[in-house]
Amino acid sequence: MPSKTSPTGEATGDVEPAGNPIDSYREHVAKLLAPIVGVSAVDIVPRLQTTLSQDKGDLMLAVPSLRIKGKSPGDLAVEWAGKFPSSDLVEHPVVSGTFLQFFYKPEPLMRNIIKAILRTKQAYGSNPQLGLKDPENPSLGKKTIIVEFSSPNIAKPFHAGHLRSTIIGGFIANLYETAGWNVIRMNYLGDWGRQYGLLANAFELYGDEEKLKADPIAHLFDIYVEINKVSAPEEEIIKEKKDELKKAKEAKSDTTALEQEISALEAESTNEKARKSFKRLEDGDPKALETWRRFRDLSIDKYKKTYARLNIHYDQFSGESQVEKFRMDAAAKRLKESGVSENSEGAVVVDLTKDPKTKKLGKALVQKKDGSSLYLTRDIGEAVKRDEIYHFDKMIYVVAAQQDLHLAQLFKILELMGHDDVAKKCQHVNFGMVLGMSTRRGTVKFLDDILRDAADRMHSVMKGETEDQKENQNEKDLQRIKDKYSQLEDPEGTADILGISAVMVQDMTGKRINNYTFDLMRMTSFEGDTGPYLQYAHARLCSITRKAQVSSEELNSADLSLLKESHAVNLVRALATWPEVVQTTLKTLEPITVLSYLFKMTHMLSSSYDVLQVVGSEPEVKKARMALYEAARQVLNNGMKLLGLSPLQRLVSAFW
Numbered sequence: 115m116p117s118k119t120s121p122t123g124e125a126t127g128d129v130e131p132a133g134n135p136i137d138s139y140r141e142h143v144a145k146l147l148a149p150i151v152g153v154s155a156v157d158i159v160p161r162l163q164t165t166l167s168q169d170k171g172d173l174m175l176a177v178p179s180l181r182i183k184g185k186s187p188g189d190l191a192v193e194w195a196g197k198f199p200s201s202d203l204v205e206h207p208v209v210s211g212t213f214l215q216f217f218y219k220p221e222p223l224m225r226n227i228i229k230a231i232l233r234t235k236q237a238y239g240s241n242p243q244l245g246l247k248d249p250e251n252p253s254l255g256k257k258t259i260i261v262e263f264s265s266p267n268i269a270k271p272f273h274a275g276h277l278r279s280t281i282i283g284g285f286i287a288n289l290y291e292t293a294g295w296n297v298i299r300m301n302y303l304g305d306w307g308r309q310y311g312l313l314a315n316a317f318e319l320y321g322d323e324e325k326l327k328a329d330p331i332a333h334l335f336d337i338y339v340e341i342n343k344v345s346a347p348e349e350e351i352i353k354e355k356k357d358e359l360k361k362a363k364e365a366k367s368d369t370t371a372l373e374q375e376i377s378a379l380e381a382e383s384t385n386e387k388a389r390k391s392f393k394r395l396e397d398g399d400p401k402a403l404e405t406w407r408r409f410r411d412l413s414i415d416k417y418k419k420t421y422a423r424l425n426i427h428y429d430q431f432s433g434e435s436q437v438e439k440f441r442m443d444a445a446a447k448r449l450k451e452s453g454v455s456e457n458s459e460g461a462v463v464v465d466l467t468k469d470p471k472t473k474k475l476g477k478a479l480v481q482k483k484d485g486s487s488l489y490l491t492r493d494i495g496e497a498v499k500r501d502e503i504y505h506f507d508k509m510i511y512v513v514a515a516q517q518d519l520h521l522a523q524l525f526k527i528l529e530l531m532g533h534d535d536v537a538k539k540c541q542h543v544n545f546g547m548v549l550g551m552s553t554r555r556g557t558v559k560f561l562d563d564i565l566r567d568a569a570d571r572m573h574s575v576m577k578g579e580t581e582d583q584k585e586n587q588n589e590k591d592l593q594r595i596k597d598k599y600s601q602l603e604d605p606e607g608t609a610d611i612l613g614i615s616a617v618m619v620q621d622m623t624g625k626r627i628n629n630y631t632f633d634l635m636r637m638t639s640f641e642g643d644t645g646p647y648l649q650y651a652h653a654r655l656c657s658i659t660r661k662a663q664v665s666s667e668e669l670n671s672a673d674l675s676l677l678k679e680s681h682a683v684n685l686v687r688a689l690a691t692w693p694e695v696v697q698t699t700l701k702t703l704e705p706i707t708v709l710s711y712l713f714k715m716t717h718m719l720s721s722s723y724d725v726l727q728v729v730g731s732e733p734e735v736k737k738a739r740m741a742l743y744e745a746a747r748q749v750l751n752n753g754m755k756l757l758g759l760s761p762l763q764r765l766v767s768a769f770w
Contacts, residue, residue, distance in 0.1 A: 134241060134693040135227060136164060136173070142203050143173060143216055150197045153180055162216075164694055168684055171208065171215030178212055187212035218690070220683045224674040227690045231745040232670055239696045239752050245294025247507075256296040258504055261287045263512035264421075267304030268413045270335060272420075272561040278545050280561075281621045283512035284426040284758045285705050286543065292756060293700055298504060299426075301417075302496070303433035305410050308385075309338070311392030314405050315384070316341035330412035332560065345384035352379050410435070420561055423614060425758050434492055441495035445531070446481060454530045455480060464527055478523040493524050494531075501536045508539050510703075515544040515627060543703055546629040548621075568613030569606075571638045572646065576602075576609055582635075608762065613638070615645030615759050622705035622757065643713045648754060651716040653765035655747035662728050664740045672737040681722040682742055688715050692749050696756070705757060712753045719746055 140162045144155035151158065161179045165171050177187040177194070185193070191214055195207045203222055208215040231238045247254040263283020266276045283299075291297045316337040317326075325333040355376045362369045380386055395402040414431050421427065446462065449455035455462050462481035466472040480491050500506060511521055521542040528537040574580050578587070578595035587595075602608060620637040624630055640646045677683070692711070699707040726739050754761045 134697060135230060135690050136694045139173060139203060139216075139218065142201070143175075146199055146201060147175075147194065150194050151180060151182065153182075164691055165215070168687055170210070172218045172687060172690075173204075173216040175214040175216075176212065177214065218687060220678070220686075221675050223683070223690065224677050224686055227686050228674055228741050228745045229670070231689065231748050232666075232741065235748055236752055236755075238748060239693045239756075240292045240294070241693065241697065242294030244697075244700070245290070245296070256294060257507040258296045258298065259290050260298045260300055260500060260504060260506050260509040261290070261512065262300045262302050262510065263287070264426075265302045265304065265513075266417070267309075268331075268334065268410060270304070270309075270338070272331070272417075277561055277564065277617075278548060278621055279512045279514065280421070280424065280426060281618050281758065282543065282545055282626060282705065283510075284424065285622070285708075285756070286510060286512065286703055288756050288758060289696070289699060289703070292696060295507075298430060298506070299428045300430045300432055301428045303410070303414075303431060303435075305433035306435040308388055308392050310395060310406055310409075311388035311390065312341055312345070312384070313338055313409065314391050314395070314402065315387055317405065317409075326408075326412065329416065330409070331416050334409060334413065335560075341384060345388075348379070348383045349385065352376060352383065355379065406435075420565075423565065423610070424618070425755075425760060432496070434489075437492045437495045437499065441499055442491045445491055445494040445498070448531050449480060449527070452531050454527065459483070464523075464530070466523065466526060472526055475519065475523050475526060478527060480527075490520070490524060490527070493520075494528060497524070497528060497536055497540065498533060501533075501539075506539060508541065510541050510543050512543045512545075515546060518542070518544055543626070545626040548632050549629055550631040550633070564617060565610070565614055567634060568617050568638060569610045570613075571634055572612040572616065573605065573609035575638060575640070575646075576605060576612075602764075608765070611760050611762055612646050612649055615649050617645070618758060619643075619645030619648065619709065622709050624706060626704060626706075643709075645759065648712060648716065648750075648759070649762045650765055651719060652747065652750050652754065652761045653763060655719070655743055655750065656763045658728055658743055659740070659747065662736065662740050664737055668737050669741045669744055672741040673734055674738055674741060676735050676738040677742055679725055681718070681725045682739075685715075685718050685722060685742065685746060688718055689745055689749050692753070708753055708756060712750060712757075715746070716750065719743075 137159075140159045141155065143162055144158035147153075147158055148155040158175070158180070162173045162175055165174050177191045182190055188211060191209045191212055195209050195214060198207050200206075201219075203219060205217045205219055208217070243249050245256045246252055247257050261283055263286070264276055264280040266272045287297050287299050313334060317334075320337040320340045322333065325336075355372065359369055359372050359376060362372060391402065395406055410433075418427075446455070449462075449464065455464050457463075458465075458477070460483035461479060464478045464480060466475040466478060478490055479488060480494075482488065497509070500509065513521060525537045525540050525542075528534070528540070571580075575583070576595075577599050578584075578592045583592065583595075599605060616637040620630070620633070623643065636642075637644055638646060640650055677686070688711075695708060695711045699705075726742070728736055728739050728743070731739065751761050
């Protein structure tokens with residue numbers, strides 16, 4: 115994205131912001147430095163880094179990174195700064211030890227960045243070229259990425275781990291879409307196994323058609339709990355009898371009667387009945403398959419509605435049930451023929467401890483003694499299947515850190531059995547745990563419960579009914595909140611969006627791998643770096659736009675040279691870095707990178723309102739300031755949508 119040049123080859127002060135405006139500044143500075151330094155501009159560009167704080171400039175060059183010999187880096191910095199020619203885009207470089215700091219010139223920056231944002235709108239920050247198979251030959255098309263995330267188990271609670279996977283996975287999918295990739299969002303459901311035999315039997319005993327249709331996930335979980343109340347004591351008795359048997363054998367006593375008793379208990383147990391029921395399902399029994407499909411389809415329909423509230427959709431609801439037996443058999447056969455797997459006391463394992471490089475991965479069990487397959491076998495078959503169907507360029511598994519070993523074993527075994535081409539394209543994006551989550555269902559927390567709790571809390575805040583508000587605000591303020599609340603068109607809908615924003619932002623605050631404590635009071639506050647605060651910042655900008663009544667034509671023709679205040683200049687410097695933030699996040703896959711930027715930018719906005727007033731200012735100044743605020747609103751909107759939030763257009767100032 116080069117800067118425009120005059121016929122003599124000198125920069126005119128305009129840049130073409132096609133993807134990342136900072137790149138054009140890098141190229142410009144690098145071209146001016148190259149003849150001074152004696153290093154090609156191509157080699158200088160990647161060494162020009164953005165700074166962490168604006169007082170250190172906008173771009174910074176670490177002189178030692180160019181490895182010029184003969185003089186000390188400090189002396190070279192002084193020499194190069196002295197020789198640096200005048201520029202229409204950047205000020206004269208500042209020497210700071212062994213660093214050169216470059217500050218953008220305000221007027222061309224205002225013109226380039228604000229106009230670029232107003233022109234490209236929601237596309238500002240995106241760079242579709244990053245997703246091309248070959249940027250030099252766009253006809254080859256986009257790269258394809260599969261993002262597997264959420265992946266709850268049907269009939270089991272959608273727990274906090276699934277919530278984190280859903281939020282982080284949705285963000286990563288949005289991120290790659292912004293970068294121009296063809297993104298396949300996949301939900302790999304836990305929809306197969308003995309528990310479905312247990313569930314089918316439970317429905318015969320405790321099922322209720324009306325409750326199933328009304329809330330399939332909750333009802334299936336409830337009957338699953340009920341039947342486990344029966345099976346758990348049975349299994350405890352069987353365990354005790356087996357312990358007796360072990361002691362009797364050690365004492366060389368006659369165990370015939372005890373063995374017969376255990377066999378009889380097992381044969382009549384709830385779990386044995388579940389095993390037989392699931393066997394019928396595996397064998398394709400029409401009635402068993404019909405029941406299973408109903409459970410699965412009704413659950414997916416319910417999930418879709420909940421996901422929609424989080425702005426998440428899926429291209430494919432896959433699952434353990436979708437991995438064909440022949441694929442698992444083929445995987446087991448290939449493991450055996452390649453010498454990767456071996457028999458161990460009747461089971462089949464892959465011993466990764468034999469190689470010093472993979473010793474930490476231990477022994478992976480791929481087949482039980484009874485010949486039944488395990489998750490690992492299914493995952494191998496599924497990974498190969500996805501490669502055959504989608505020919506993906508990358509596949510990301512968004513799964514909790516507790517599964518680090520499992521995913522590491524999967525990737526290594528794929529490599530060892532000859533699918534190294536698939537293994538190299540796979541990545542595990544992990545995350546920590548959610549602590550301190552309360553519940554309405556004893557030890558269980560459903561996603562709908564979590565979102566409902568947050569929405570209820572936000573609704574109370576909006577009505578001025580929280581204990582904090584009653585203690586800390588006077589009657590006049592509380593009445594003002596109630597009056598404003600009555601003017602809202604859809605208070606329940608607004609509370610729902612605020613609650614969802616609260617939950618999502620709290621989850622993304624901090625590095626993914628860190629555990630965090632679920633704090634409903636903290637997350638639903640409008641004070642501090644929270645989801646409601648971001649919504650407030652966006653709604654306030656929308657309010658300024660409505661009150662100013664400046665048309666888009668007037669914004670586009672605004673004289674941006676009138677924006678001379680440091681608050682305006684520094685805000686635009688921040689807006690210029692948004693595409694850079696997106697590109698950096700593609701490397702880290704950390705939502706906090708985006709979130710930190712948005713909070714920093716909104717804090718700058720908040721401190722600007724008193725200085726850069728719109729109402730009451732001169733008409734031309736008003737247009738210029740509104741152009742700035744609209745650019746800021748657009749970047750905030752883009753960032754919030756990238757995170758998966760729904761930016762609100764209206765909120766009532768009396769809430770804060």
